[in-house]
Amino acid sequence: MKKLVCKDCGNAEFYVVHFNETQCKKCGLHLTHPSQYRREELQQRKEHLYLEIKRKAEAISKISLLKRKIDQCLDAHDQEGFKKFTCELRVCQHFLKTGRSNAKIRSKDKV
Known part of the structure; x- marks a missing residue:
């Protein structure tokens, strides 16, 4: 059974x-009313x-850094x-979409 607390003060x-x-x-x-409580x-x-x-x-900050590195590689x-860096970017974007890293994606991108 969940414990109910006051919505205003948390008691x-x-x-x-x-x-x-x-x-x-x-x-x-x-x-x-039940809406005046919270769990x-x-x-x-x-x-x-x-x-x-x-x-x-x-992951978001790493994606930003990887995009910068990709731009530098394109310039050079x-x-x-x-x-x-593109493979790493795909892995980070997949992690951001799904919320977990997947070893199959990593191995597929490296091939």
Whole structure:
């Protein structure tokens, strides 16, 4: 069973006033509708979301750097560098779209 908390202050302790009405012990708000509550988020889920956002931000910055390197390779007519950075760019873009890296994509791009 999920724990409900007050939407305004985040407190999880309530007084029961009537059958369908509770009062928050901390802020005193009368809660009568389910929309006035929110579920308590699990700390583990918050950490997971934070890590996912952090990984995506790193992928975006890496994509930006790889595009710069590809432009430099095109200016210098460096085909080997262009192929190498293009393969890395595909892997990063795939990671950004799917949210996970795939070893098959990496091996296919290197061939």
